[in-house]
Amino acid sequence: MWTNEENKPPEGAKYGVTAPISESGPKPIDNEKTLELETVLNNYDNLETEEELNHRMEILARLNDMVNEWVIELAISQNMPEEIAASVGGRITTFGSYRLGVHSKGSDIDALCIAPRHVTRADYFTSFFEKLKDCSEVKELRKVEEAFVPLIRMNFDGIEIDLLFAQLLLSHIPEELDLRDDSLLRNLDPKCVRSLNGCRVTDEIINVVPNVDTFRLALRAIKLWAKRHGIYSNILGYLGGVSWAMLVARTCQLYPNAVAATIIQKFFFVYSQWKWPTPVLLKKSSNPNLNFPVWNPQYSASDRSHLMPIITPAYPQQNSTYNVSKATLSIMKEEFIQGMQLVEEIMIGRRDWTVLFQKPVFFAKYKHFIMLLASSHTNEEHLRWTGLLEAKIRHLVAILERNMFIETVHVNPSIFKLRQDFFKVETADGIHFEELPNSLWFIGLKFGPISYGSINLTREIQKFTDEVMKHANNINMYQETMKIEAKYVKRKNLGDYISNEIIDEDKKGFAGIPMSVKNGATELLRRNGTTPPSSNSSVVSVSSNGNSYSNAVPVNSTRRVTVVNAAIPVSSGGSSSGSNSNSSSPESNSRSEPSTRSAPSPPVSECSPKSESSSPRAESSSSKRPSDSPDEVAVRPPTRRRLNGYIVRSPPVVEEEIVEFIDLTEDEVTFVSSS
The missing domain is CATH 1.10.1410.10 (Poly(a)-polymerase, middle domain)
Known part of the structure; x- marks a missing residue:
């Protein structure tokens, strides 16, 4: 100041x-x-003490010494004279929050290993990785070579470090090196340019x-x-x-x-x-x-x-x-x-x-959630598995936000743990808890302003789980003990999975936000055109064996609603049959390659809504449900509707594996078992 x-x-x-x-x-x-x-x-106890700051500097100094030793050892192994090898240099520099001077207590350090031209990326991921392995202070060591920006991750004496690598086309690395110099990039490998970019961006931010x-x-x-x-x-x-x-x-x-x-x-x-x-x-x-x-x-x-x-x-x-x-x-x-x-x-x-x-509410804000559960048998295995899954969650968000029935998709970045009750085992010796490494993510959902419609999230969830499993197999990560499960959860059932203390703590955030601010924010969103569509908006249903058929439906009309509960456990290496998702092989960490997005398609034009009186709300919902006979399935007949001047035909849809029915006529969505 x-x-x-x-x-x-x-x-x-x-x-x-x-x-x-x-x-x-x-x-x-x-x-x-x-x-x-x-x-x-x-x-907020967010700053480190002088002792903790000194500990970080000591760790970086030790890591810098290891890099220097390794570069010299490589030079000598390549028949470089010892007196020249001793001067070629190689060093560690930091970037990100630590470099900016705004890191918080317990945060990781982003660092870059800079090496002269005789040191290759292959050397970095082999001989230097082995050198780190032999260091007793290094724990949780893993390399991520397939990432858009390859790196080595480690815990060095209690501090998490993400270490990138860049080879400069210089015979030696001087002590005073200005990485903002664009000429250093000439003829460099693109991966080295991306690795250098973190330091260059940080230095430019401070400079401007x-x-x-x-x-x-x-x-x-x-x-x-x-x-x-x-x-x-x-x-x-x-x-x-x-x-x-x-x-x-x-x-x-x-x-x-x-x-x-x-x-x-x-x-x-x-x-x-x-x-x-x-x-x-x-x-x-x-x-x-x-x-x-x-x-x-x-x-x-x-x-x-x-x-x-x-x-x-x-x-x-x-x-x-x-x-x-x-x-x-x-x-x-x-x-x-x-x-x-x-x-x-x-x-x-x-x-x-x-x-x-103050933390705002999350669980108290939504009534419907998609819960993602990842579990493994060992901590080392789980570290890699959760890293992959977390990198893929945004793809699920993108899939869900394309569903025209869903108004809000809100992913919570916090990672939760299952209640300990899940791991209770009763034996002759009594009750034991055999807890496995597990991680939970929650995605809050808010459905659009429809009075009655059909929502089926099975296809979206299946596409996501298939993509995760396919990528895990492609990079030879998958183990039989790695499991992923996606499940629909109501707010009132959250306590079945996470502790009541977490839910109670979440509720406290609601009281901290003034109602005047909430109302004002909603009003400003409305003026800026970012509020959800009004109740007269059209609805699009997506269905049928991987193909999309758009049926513009007046919101106030009454329709039977069928939902297959999004509870899809995946425990095998193969994709499910019938899935035709084309997943690329994107990143497995935060420095991953940007996916290419196509421009968003134009919105479906609105239909003229029917009046309230024309909606057959009094008709018995039970008469619209499929037979209770286990040998029968519900078949929705083909329909023809005019959409944007075109006749769109949707084929008969055989609604298999019907688990639950959803009634959107109430504020709280009600599920009725089909069994």
């Missing part, structure tokens, strides 16, 4: 691609609120903000807010650390003389009104003619499909938010608006900063 002319940015300095919105300095109240913010952040101390304090607050509000996860389709850093950096550029409290206020003001997909840029793009692909929506259809582009400032410029989907963007927009209104109340003294960092 600065409160005097001493730390003020240079007069006339320009930051970013546009002129600032305001160059006003802080008022006394702004300085006061900034001091209060610092106090609140410190009270007017006041680094103000930026760091504001970023600490925004990172804490994003984590506690469940929108801090690049791998799940929210934003990762570098994206949040760039959003805060751009706000600092627009208000170069503001203090941290004002930056946070303006952060929510700017991004609650930002017209996505207008990109966020920190500096004008450079083109050193090195022929690496850069983000360019004018020429790339894939880049044009990105929903929330935040462009890295270092060449080659890339979109750091390619994982964002319609569902996750919608969640973040709502959070920006709620944050804006909360900070307004904080700045006028109605509330303090703690309200901004």
